[in-house]
Amino acid sequence: MRHRYRGFATLNMSGPRERQSFVLLILGTALVFIFTGAFAMLEAERSAHSSxxxxxxxxxxxxxxxxxxxxxxxxxxxxxxxxxxxxxxxxxxxxxxxxxxxxxxxxxxxxxPGFSLFDTEIVVAGQGVKYTDVPIESEPSPDLAKELERQSEKVKNSIPSDRVDKPSPSPSVKRVFIYQTHFSESYLPELGRQDPDMAYDWDKNVIMVGKRLGEELDRLGIGAEVSTAHYKEAHPKLYRSSRKTVLAAMHQNQDLQYFIDIHRDSQRRDKTTTTIDGKPYARISFVIGTAHEDWEKNLKLARQLHNKLESLYPGLSKGVFLKNRATGNGEYNQSLSPRSILVEIGGVDNNFVEVFRTTKALARAFADLYFQTEPVDARPSAPSSSR
Incomplete structure (x- = not known):
């Protein structure tokens, strides 16, 4: 109840309604602080990681x-x-x-523009690799992006947006899942083009590289399942789409242990090609995202593959590179498994002969590591170093 005294308004808190309102105000304020503090503690526990x-x-x-x-x-x-x-x-x-x-x-x-890409951390540098050799991710030109979108509309009823299994009678147990987030990345010599922004194609692309890697691993006795998914989403949203592919694969086949995302570098030929035993090879790079708490486990696998390639094919690997949210996607679906890696095979100026040669080398290096850690009854003989 309000009263006026010498020009001032006074509030009488002795009434039951006023006391009830005051108590409710205090309790409400206390509840707000309690819920705010609890939420802050949960959020801190969930997200306060080393990354x-x-x-x-x-x-x-x-x-x-x-x-x-x-x-x-x-x-x-x-x-x-x-x-x-x-x-x-x-x-x-x-x-x-x-x-x-x-x-x-x-x-x-x-x-x-693009200079911030060189903030990428080089964990392990291959022979002659410096910051200007860091793998670069690019997008198709606007005109080509529209053309790819038109192609996706034409075949949207015939090609699903999830994985398509590669038929393989043996081995029966699949341990490796291979997919291609940027599935349309391709190679200029195979397309008859010159502009790096045009090194993309709906049919002739890195899916062929993923298939070849799966075939090589199968031949070495390691079961591989290969996605041939074509995604209709815009380029910046493709990791979201491929994440669904990986999750579907993990749900349908719990034997899968390794997850390899195949990409193509946007660097030019002088930075993506090397010669081994007189034959040109497309150089390979391993990219690990740090925007999740278990990235060190993926880094360990990438280091092992780089070191094995360096011992078998000196100079083939450009090294291992770390990227965070500021320098790339930062996560690359690698939070889904501690044995996930992103592999860049060749650049825009390489051809399939060079790329497939490197793919075979990668399969051999992977097999050497795999059979060192996995119990097997018999190991197949090592392949020759070139096709």
Missing amino acids: DLGRFTAHLSADTLLWAMGREIPYLATMRDKQDDGRMSRLFFELATSIDPKDPRTFIGREL
Whole structure:
């Protein structure tokens, strides 16, 4: 009940309705804080992974990060320069701008289109590989993208958007699932074209590479299931589509243990070709996404394959590359399995002869690793190094 006293309004809280309203207000406020705190704790528990910390600290230079950690860990303080003048202001500057004053790439990388791709981390570098050799992901030209969309409409009733199994009588147990997220990626010499933005085709593409890899693995005694799915979605949404393909495969066949996504690099021939025993090979790259908590397990498999290829075919592998959300898709469906990898085989200027030669080499390296870890009664003889 309100009263006026000397120009001021007073509220009488002695009435039962006023007291009830006041209690409800307090309880409501308390419930809001309780639910907000509970939600924050659940969200923190769900998403506070090492990859999140990595994305935060990725904007700091090594020197600044070492200085900041050294203030809490005395041992780290002995590993840096003792000069601390301006370190605090530099820490705030790097956090606010993501610019490292000692790294020119951080100044111009946000101004030049595509330059940020070279922020990709090279975990293991192949022979002669530097930042300009990092695998590049591109999209078809707008005109070609429309043409591919028209082709998808023509065959949408005959080609499903999920996987199509490759018939193979043996081996009966399938351990490897091969698919192609960017299924239309192709090779200019096979299409009779010159423009790198036109290295895409509905029929003649990396699906043929995936099929060949499956055949080679089958021949070596490792059951492989190959997707020939053609997706109708736009290029940026293709990982969402291929994720459904992988999940369907995992649901239908619980024997699957390895998941390989085949791609084609957009780099030119001088960066995607090598010569081994007098024969040209399309170079291969392994890309691992870090935008999930188990990426280190996928990295382990990629390292093993790179090292095995390096011992069998020196110079064939360009190396292992890490990409986060800022430099690529960041996840690449690799959160679905600790044995998932993305493989770039060749570039826009390679041909199928060179690519298939590399595919056979990859199958051999994979088989060597597989039979080292899997119990088998008998192992097939090793194939020759070239077709």
